[in-house]
Amino acid sequence: MKLIHMLKSTLLLCLFLSFSLPASAATVAAADTLVLGMGCFWGAEKRMSEIPGVIRTEVGYAGGSSTSPTYESVSKEGHSNKPATHAEALKVTYDSQVTTLDKVLAAFWQNHDPTQGNRQGNDIGSNYRSAIFYNSASQQKAALQTRDIYQQALSKAGLGKITTEITPLKAFYPAETYHQQYLKKNPNGYCGLGGTGVAFPGNTVAAPVAAAALDGKKLATQQLVVFESEVCNFCKAFEKDIMSQWKSDVSIAKTYATKAPVGWALKEDLWATPTIVLFENGKEAARYTGYDGNKQRFWRWLGVQTLSAEQRKIAFEKGTEMPFTGSNLDNHAAGYYVDPVSGERLFRSDKKFNSGTGWPSFFDPLPGALVLKEDTSHGARRTEVLSASSGIHLGHVFDDGPPPTGKRYCINSAVLKFVPDKKDKTI
Template identity: 60%
Template sequence: MRSLSRRLTSVLFATLVVTLPLQALAATESIVLGMGCFWGAEKRMSEIPGVLDVESGYAGGDAERASYRDVLNLEKRIQRGKSDARNHAEVVKVTFDPEQVGLERVLIGFWESHNPTQGDRQGNDVGSNYRSAIYVSNEAQRAVALETRDAYQQALSAAGFGPITTEIAPLRHYNRAETYHQDYLTKNPDGYCGLGGTEVAYPGSDQGETAKPQADRLQASDLDAERQLIVFEAEDCPFCQAFRAEVLESWSSAVPVVTTLNPRPPEGWMLEKDLFATPTMVLFEDGKEISRYTGYKGDKARFWQWLGFQILTPEQQRIAFEQGTERAFSGSHLDEKRPGVFVDPITGAALFRSDTKFESKSGWPSFFNPVEGALTYHEDRSHGMRRTEVRSASSGIHLGHVFDDGPPPTGKRYCINGNVLSFVPDRD
C-alpha cells in the first residue's frame, strides 16, 4: 500500500512539472520581427517589460531550412545577379505575456528600435537579409502591424524621414539561429552600444515607449568648418563614458572635438552613412565626413592611429607608423629656439620643453630631457644596430632614438624626427 502511494505521488508530481510549463506557454503570444542584425534586435526587444523570451533566427525566405552560412551565401549570389530566390531575413522571435504587455506595445518597441525606412539594409549592414519585417501568425497580428505602421509613418514623415519599407507578411519557414548567435551582445558587448533607431517617438505615447526626447542638433556655426571631430554618444552607454574618461577629459589635440547625443550632424553637414552604434567618432572637413571610428574598448592607441592617418601627411605617417627617418637637415624645427613646448602632432601631448633642446649638429632636433612620462622606450635591432627607440606615450607613434652622448645634466641625446613634432610657443 505504501509503495502504491509513492507511485501515485510520483505520477502526480511529474504531471505538475510537465503541465505547468505547458499552461504558461499556452498563455503567451509570439511574433517574428526583422530589424537588421538580430544581435542588437534581440537585446532591444528583451528590454521591454512583459517580454519573456527573444530568440534569434531566420525567416521569410524561400528555403524551408537555412543556416547563417546559407543566408550569407545566398545573399552574395543575389547581389551578383546569380539568383532570384527570396532570401531569409535575420529576425527575432519575440515571446510575450499578453496579460503584461500587449502586441501594440511590443510593436511600438519594434518601430522605435530601428530605422524602418532603409529598404534592404540597416545601418552599415546591407542586403535583403537585413530588411525590416513583421511576420505575423494570424489576421489579428497583421491588423495591429498595419495600424502601428501607419501611425509611426506620420511621426517619421513629420521628422523628415521617408516612407516605411517594412515587409508585413505571414510567417513562413522560420529557423532558429545557431546557439552562438543567441544572447550575442550579452556575451560579446564588443565596445559599442546600439543607437536604438531614428530617435522618433511613436505618436500618442509619453515620448515613446522606448524612445527618449531627442537632444538638440549641433549648430554648424559653433563648429570649425575646416576640420571638426564629432563624437556621437548615447545615454547609458558605458563605452561612451569610458572614451570620455580615457580620451576626451585630457584632450589637447589641435583637432577640435565636440560631443552630441543627437544622431544627426549639424544642418547642412553630411554623413556618408547612418550611424549604427555609439560612440562613433566622425571627422568632418568642410562639412563632409571623411572618416569615422566606431566603438571603444580602451584601445586608445588604435583610436589615435586612426586619427593620425587622417591628419598627418604621407611623410609623417611613414615616420610615425613605419619607424621611418627623415633625411638629415630636412626636417622641421631644427632652428626653432622660441620658448615653448614640442608636442605630439596627433594628441597634442607635451613631449619636450624648448629649454632642453640643444645643437647636436646631427641634422635632427635634439633634446637632453623629455617631459616626465611623455615617452616609452623600446629595443631596436634594425639595420644591424642595437638602439633604444622612443615613442610618444600618448599616441604610440615613433619619434626617434635616444643615445648616451648628450650634454649634462642627463648625458642623453634624444634624436627626434622633426616632422613628427608640433611646436606650441609659450604665451606672454
C-alpha cells in the same frame, strides 16, 4: 478521525500539486507569440526583451524560401537582390495577462525605423528589412491597424512612408546558439538599432530619442566626428582611452546620429560603431572604423591623415631631417614640446640644450612620455626614441649629454610641436 485524516491528505495533495506545477504555468497558459523583423536581431532582442510582459525572446530567420538558413547564407542572400530572402527575425513570447498585442506592436514600431526599406540604420540588405510575420487573422488586423496609426504619427513628424512587410509566417528558423541573447553574453557587441524618435500615439512607454545630426556650421574646417551608438562598449573604451585625454589640435566631436553633420557629406553609409570620420571642408577625407583598444593604431591613422609628407617620413619610416634645418633648433622660449599627433607633452624647454649636432637636444624627458627601443638599422647599434602616446619615431638617445642624466635625446624638429607658456612674450 477519518474525516480529519482525509482532509489532511487532501491538503497535502493540494500542496504537493501546487509545488509540483511550474512557476510559470499560469504565464505559459496566457502566452502568445509574434515574429518580427527589426534589422539586426541582436539589438531587436535587447530592445524587445525589456518590454514589460515579454517573457521570452528567440532570434532566428523568417520570410525566405530556404529551409536550412544560416547566418552566413542569410547575410549573403540579403545583398543578392533575389526574391524570397530571409530576414533576421525575433520571436517574441508575451504574457497576455500582463500586456497586449497592441502594446507589443507599439514597442515594435517605436524601437526601429520602419521607413528604410531593405536596411536598418547602418545595416544594409533585405535581411535587415522591417517585417511582421503574423500567425493569425487577429495579428494581421492588429499589424495593419497599428501601422496606419503610426504612419499618421510619422507623417505628422515629416517622416516618410512605412515599408514594413506584413505577411503570414510560413516558418521560423531559430538562429545559431551563439546569436541567442548575444548582447547579454557579449556586452561589447555592436547594436545598430535606432528608432525614429516618434512615439506611438497613446503608448505610455517613451520612444527612443532619435539623435539629431550635428550642425556643420558649428564645427571646424578640419573636424573629427565620432559616430557612436548607445549600446557600444567599444565606444566607451574609445571615450576612456582617447577622447577623455584629448590634447590634439584636431577638433573632435561625437554623436549618436547616423548622418553627416548638416550640410556635410559622408562618402558612404556607416556600418559599425564607433566610426571616426575626418572631415575636411565639410567632406569626408578619411575614416577609422571600430576600436579594439589599440591606441597607437588610431594615432598612426590620424598622423597619416594630418602630418606633412616630411613629418610622415620621420614619424613612420624612421627618417631624419637635415641637420641645422629644423624650426625648433634655436627656439629658447619657455614651454613644452609635444607630440604633433596626440598633443601629449614630451619635453620641457628647461631640459633643452645646445648640443651642436644640428638637432634639438634634451637631457631629460617628461615621465612616461617616451618609449626606448633598440635600433640596429644602418649597421649601427642605437637606441630609438618613440612617443609613448602615438608610437611615432622621434629620434635617438645617446650617452654623451650633460649632467645630471648624461643623456642626449636627439630629436627631429619636424616631429615636435612647441606650445609656449601663456605668460611667455618672446614668441
